[in-house]
Structures are given as C-alpha cells and as structure tokens.
Amino acid sequence: MTITSPTSTRAGAAAPARRRGSALRRRRRLIAWAFVAPLLLVNLLVITGPGTASILLSFTDWDGLNSPSFVGLANYAELFTSAAVLNALWHNVIWTAFFLVVPMAMGLVGAFLLSRLRRGQMLFRVLFFIPYVLATVISAAIWRQIMDPDGGIGDALATIGIPFLADVNFLGNPSLALGSVAFVNTWQWWGFLLVIFLAAMQAVDPSLYEAAKLDGAGPVREFWSITLPAIRPTFVFLALMTIIWSFLVFDYIYVLTQGGPAGSTDVLSTVLYREAFENRRQGYASAVAMLLTSISAITVIGYLVLRRKLKWDV
Amino acid sequence: MNRTTRILAAVGAVAATALALTACTGGGRSSSDLTYWGAFYSPDTEKAFQEIFVDGYNGAAQTPVKMEVKELTTIGKLTDTAVAAGQAPDVIYADGPSSASDFARAGRTIALDEYAQKYDWQDKLLPWAYELSKVDDKLSSVPTGYGSMVLYYNKSVFAEHGWTAPTTLSEFETVAASAAAAGLVPLGGGNAGYQGMSEWLLTAVLNAAVGPDKLYDVLTGDASFTDPEFVGAIDLVKSWIDQGWLAGGSESYFTTDDTANITGLANGTTAMYMSGTWAFNSMSQVFEDPEDWAWAPLPSLSDAVQPGVYPLAIGTALSINTESKNADAAASFIDYLVGDADRALEYTARTGENPPPLAITADQFPAEIDKRTVELYTAIPETTNVGYATWTFFPPKTDAYLISEFDKVVTGDVTSAAYLEGLQQAFQKEHDAGSTLTPFTPAGRE
C-alpha cells in the first residue's frame, strides 16, 4: 500500500475566500456529526436511556415489583454510612492500585521485549493472548483447581521441595482471597494489555530507534526515552480504562468467591448485585451504582483537567 | 491493505449483518403459546420432565405448553428481571412459597382460589403446604415438590469404623470425634459457588437443636431469635467449626461445594453430611455402588428436641402471571403437574426428584422407586416430629440475612449473639409489614 506523498504547496487551492471557508467549516461539522451519529444512537438507546432511569430510581425505594416511592436522599445517606459499602469501596481502591501497577508493567515490558524479537514474535504474542480468549468461568475453573488446598499447586510444589505454599487456602482465607482473585484476573488480563501496547509500539517510527542506537543507547534508555513517550496516548488511555474498570470489576469475584469469604472480596458491584437481586432493593442498588459512576466521572474529569494543564494532545 | 481484501471484508460485513438480521427468528412468543420456565438438576431430569409432563400435557391439551429451560442457579434472577420488566412467562417459577409471596403481594401473580376449587387442590394437597402457600388468605402459589433434610452417610465406611447413625447429640459427637481421630472430615459443609448452601446446615441445626416448637413461636412473633436456645444452637455450630469438624475448618468451608461433600462421602474422606432430600439422585450417581449410601433422620442436637425431626421444605412453587392471556390453560398445566399422584410418582421413580405434597399411601409407590425414597415419604406423613425449613418458612429478607451474614460467624468476625440480633431485626421488619407466611401449628399445640 502506498500513500500519495504530500506536496507542500498547492497553488490551485490557495486560501479559500471567507464565505467559502465558513460554509466549508459548517459542512465539516455536519459531517463530523454524521460520523459520530451511529455511536450516539446506540449509546442513547441502550445506555443513556436506561442509565437515566437508574439515576431516577436511586431516589426511590423500588424493589423491582411494587411501584416505587420517592425517598429523597435516604439511599445515599444509608450507603455512605454502610459498613458493607465502605468495605467494598476500600477493596475497589486496593484493586485499582494493583491493576494500575502489576498488569500494566507486565504488559509494557512484555510488549517492548516482543517488539524487539524478530523470530517468534507471532508465537509469543499468541501464547500471551490465549488466556484472554477464555471465558471468565473457564479461567476461574482452571485457577480454582490450581488453588485447591488439597492437591493444587501448593501440594505440587511441596513434593518438589517448596513447602511453604502447601495447605494455603487461597480463596478460603479472608486475608488472601482478594489478592488471589486479583492474581487470577491478572493472568487473563495482561495479555490483552500486551497486544494493545504492541500494536501501539509497532506504529512507532523506526528511525527514532535507529538514531538512538547510533547514540549508543541500550534497551532501557530506548524504552524510557522513545517507546514510552511515543505510546503515551495509548498508555494514558489504558490507565484511565483500568481505573474505571477496577471500580466496575465483577466477573471474577462473582464466579470465584461471590464476594466472600465474609465480605473479604466484596466490591461495589457485588454489593450492588446482591442488593438488587437477592435483597430486592433496586432503588438502593441504583444509588450504589451512582456512587460507582461518580467515581469514574471524577477520575475522567481529573484526567481532562490534567490534559489541559499539561497540554497533552491525548 | 489491498483492494481485494477490502472488498472481501465489506462483503463479509454485509453478510454477517444480513445473517444476523434474517437468522434472528428468535423466540417471539405468540400469545397462543403457554410458556413455562423450568430448571432441572440434570439433563436426565429435564428429559423425564419433558416426556412425562410437557409432552403428556400437550398430547391432550388445547393450548400447548412451551417449556424454556434455565439453570437452577440463574432462574430466580431471570424470573425477577422478567417479572419486573413485564416479560414474565405464564407460569412463574419460585423456589418456594416465600419468594412466590413477594410476587403475589406486588400484584404480579393472580389468586388461585377459583382454580383450587375447580381442581380440588385443597383436598389433594397436604394441609400444611396448602396453608403455607396463601397470601392474605388467598392461595397464591401451588407447591410442586416437597422434601426434607436428612443425615447422609456411607454404609461401608460406618461399618468399617463400627459407627451407627447418631440419634442424640452425644452420639453425634462421639462419631464426630472418632471420625476426626481417623482423619476424616466429621461433617461435610461449605458454601463455595452458592452461598445459599449455608442455610441447609442452619435449617438442620435450628430444627434439631432449637426445635419446631420454639421455631413456631419465633415465626409467629411470640419469641425472639435472640433467646438462649438460638444462641446455644449457633454456638454449637461455631464449636464444630473451631474444632475443625465442619468442612475441615473455617477456610475450607468457603472452598467446599456440594459435589465435593458428596464425593467426600463416596470416597470415605467425609463421615457425615446434612443435606436435603433432593440429593438422593446425586448420591446414587456419585457413589460407585449406589446402594452404599444411606440416610438417617437428623439426630437431636439438644435436650429440647426429639430425635428424628424432619424439617419440611417446599422446593418449587408455581404461580400464574397476572398478565397471562392463558390463565385457564396455565392452571390446567399446573394441575397436570400436581394433581395426579401416579404421574408424579412415575417422575420421582425415574429421577429421584421430590414429589408434590400429596397424600400418598405406601402402596401407591411404583416398584422401580428407590427404597430409600419410599422410606422417606412414608416416614414423614407418619411422624409428628416435623419442623420448618428456613427457605420455605422464613420471610424473604430474613432468609437473605440468615445466609449472607453467616459467613461472618464462620470466620469468627461476628458473635452468635450479634448475628442473631441482626436476624431478629430483619424478621421484625417483615413481621410488622405483614410479609410473613403461615407456619403450620406443631403437633400437640391445638
């Protein structure tokens, strides 16, 4: 594929007259709206519409069956003082911190190393990505067997002389459960980050690397000075998504521990799920959802402000 | 990317979208279909139900029934969502009269008294089940399966260690201690994968340690969950956990599921397991020699209770959607499920599923039925020592609290007293709001 190379001046299309300029701009704006229309449409239909219903429901005591009645801020008052909600919120924070560091680092390093391999890049990329391909329930099944206190990895390691993991009940011990679930989720998640980072890294201009090599830079310098800055938009974007998704996290926790043991892996969305479906409190659950969304909104606004301040073009 | 590939991609896109659009024949429900959502223990059970009940009914009926199969673990939530959105099927499933009562109180299901008269349900169904299914004195659901809680054990393992099924607390503790010494898990338990399993244990313990009399009082508001008998019962469970008798300890409790317990019994690594009578089928499947498992009535776990208490439970309760256009057909389908004892017993013989709460005499049981099932369903009607299963007799939010907060008792994060405090509070709210059910009066109370 070739792209017609640009010519620097085009006398024929010299600066359009003012009137034509504004018409052109209006036309471009219309086209912009046309291009974004499909997204707008499906989003309004599926998300914003029902989402607004959720906002309204958060001010009621709806149980899903009877007619809702308005309760003002009672739900919010309850959730800010609820030990269960605060406990869950804290777990979300821990989860976010973990996922901003561990899988991101693994994805970055893995992608960087892979981008430098000529042979086998394809093979490794597939290998690293395969866990992401599996459905949650499958990964959970695999790791549940591995973490089985009776015959799982702990016992297997003990037979080859590494005894300290034997008898550890990863998912049953309240102090270990959250970390264990995070570990399982990481196994599935980091390959996804790697593939995206790799795609971004491969779009980086090779001539920059050539120049750096001539300067005598080693791989670490290349990574910090060239790769990272070049993929900053992707990196920032994924970091943002990580924060948002960490507050939304549900699947692995639900499948592996259902928020147990004794609430040690409870997060906001498991609280929400329980309140909505088991306790039949859709109104209250909507308020919890609003809390979740507000946290995301604050994060995004923070990002936008930072973006303007640091003059990123991201 | 070259032209050919791009064209191919465009064609592919159009084709996929077209396929999606044209191939979406979906399951548009026509109003002439009678819909029923069912969930089954195993594919064989589903097949038996399809043949005996669905095909059998459709053979003679004017409005055929269309059954959509769901999973036991999701059917409750799916039904809730569908009911809330006005998309529920004609025949609505609930896992007991307690959940069904929520629908009735919200006006989503109709009262069934006229059908009860027409089909004679009041006479056919056992009185305690019939009364339980009423809301505001009107019949709101029809129970289609009833069972109880029992103690399971492995005959060979017991013989090998010289144990007999315990009937009193001290006998139970002797067997448990002996099992622990032999390296077995004395009592199976756990709630991995389905938090609700905790209430199987709690039903057994509450009925066997506190007793039906006291439970009746508490359910009608004449006693409190914070009374010493209840504290004693929960403390008993805690002692089992601390000694490592229950599921092998608090951590294992959270990672052991039902299958693991049954497998443990079969493999001889678990000595006893208190579970519901729905598990008869699983026992026969998991045990290499299906004759090797046995059930015994629950031992008495305190002096206040007679040995051999059978907590009564209703596993499925069906109601009719208010918006159904086929209410009459729905009622006749429900009658097809519960009205005929022989048909119901044929299903039980084939699948081991609990029969409906009908008055059945011993001679009505077909020959192929497992002897143990016959023993159970002849023992229960003959005894007066019957109790209350929590998921059947407790109001919904109280039951939810019972299950969800029990985890903290297991980890020791909460004392028995505090746990029962909360339980009483939850119950009080529902009692005051009038959303409790009518428990049958225990024997000797009239």
Place this chain on the structure above:
Amino acid sequence: MSTAMPAVAPARRTRRRPRLITWLIVGLLSVYAVGPLFVFASNSLKSSREIASNPIGLPQNWNWENFVTAWEQARMGGALLNSAIIAVATAVGVALIASMAAYAMTRLDLPAKGGWILWLLVSSSLPLQLFLVPLVAWWSFLGLYNERIGLIIIYWAVFSPFATLLIRSFLVSLPVEFEEAARLDGAGELRLFFRVIVPMIWPGILTAALVAGLQAYNEFMLAVTFLQDRDAMPASLSVYAFQQGFTTDWSLVSAAGLIMAIPVVIVFLLLQRKFIEGYASGGLAN
C-alpha cells in the same frame, strides 16, 4: 511482577540480537501464560470425581468422551454458530461505529471534544446489572427482546466506547498531512476515510474489532437475560449447562471451554498475518 534490566551495554552495531535476558523473561512469561492451560486440557479429560481428588495432575484415564458429552449436552454445534454470528456482527459493527466516531472526534470539527470523552467514559462506567430491568422493558417494547439482533445492538452500544477511545488513541499520533493533502485534492469525506485513514490505522481497528468480537463471544450476563430461546443461545451460555443442581461438573465445563476456545485461537492465528502485513508494508515511512 518486576523485571530488572541490565545496565546499558557498550555501543553495538545496528543489527543486534536480543539478549539472553530478553529470552529469559519472555520464557518465564510464557510459562506463566501457558502453564495453567495444561491444567485446563488435562481437566477436560478427567472424570468429574477425579477432579475433586486430583485437581491439577494428569488424568488417570483419558476420557475423550467428555468432549462428546459436552458437545451434545450443551448443543454446541448450534451454540457455536450463534456465537460466531453474534461475535462477527458485533466486531464489524463496533469497528465501523468506533472508527467513524474516533475520526470525528480527532480530525473532523466535532465541538466539545473533552465532553465527548467524558460522556463515553462515564457511560462505559455504568454497571450493567442495573440496566437489565429498564432495558428488558424497553427492548420488548421495540420488539428486540429475545432476538439475536437485539443482543447485537446492545453489544454495539456496550463495546463501542472502549473501541472508540482505543482507535482515537491511535489516530491522535498520526500526522495530519496526508488527509489534508487528500482533502485538497478534492476527495470526499467518506472516500477519504475509507481510502486514506482506515488503512493507516488498520492495526488499531483490527485490534478494536478483535477485542469487541471476543468480548461478545464470552459475554454471559446480557446474553442470558436477552435470549430466552434455547436455539438462539450462544456458546458462552453453554458452559453453564453443566450444573448438576447447585454445583458444576468441572470436567465437562473444561471440555466445553476447550471447544469454545479453539475456534477463537484459530481465528486469531489467521489474523496474525493481517496485523504484521499492516505494519510491514504501510505505516508512516516518510
């Protein structure tokens, strides 16, 4: 997981081979990624009883019939077809919707750019569990409940925000000269988009489409709520068909999971060439 890079080596010639440490790290990561898959494969061959007593070892007997049982019990033939239709339609739809929207947000004169980002991110942060009831009611009203296309549209809405922002992050680092020139040359916007922009960010679009298709393939909660008819159900629901009452038959789940995963891996392998071709021949070489 942390990695310690060695100190910078003395200046080398331009073409250098990857160091040993690179291979070491990549090797470790491979074991971490792939090791558990052996547990997966061996579990699919065990009997259900054996999994309880021997969770991660090799199977005693190789029960190949597990695959047959899983296939039949979960009706995987039809389910896989449904999954394929849903996943492909989702991928294609999302790729189109997202790339057009991302283009509008970065290159065309869409007002309030920050606002769009905010809206996209916030709407993708709303927990789906709460949508179920209003959406079911809404969808039945529109006649889309219990229809495959209804689920697909939901997937378009749910998976597009991430895809849009992903493609946007690729677009942002592209220089504008090419389009400006093409525009001055008189190219129409649509033609410009498909002929100039799309090829340049093709790896990004492909990644976004792949991710969306994969998410749709594995998605469970929306599928189980919006598709009631057994014949319309995708494979992601099939693995839930192995519940024995309140617990799961893990050997059959593993077998079904393997059946589900293999087509995706194959598709991914086939697409690998596209990825590499996209980079190698095109790109932004000036």
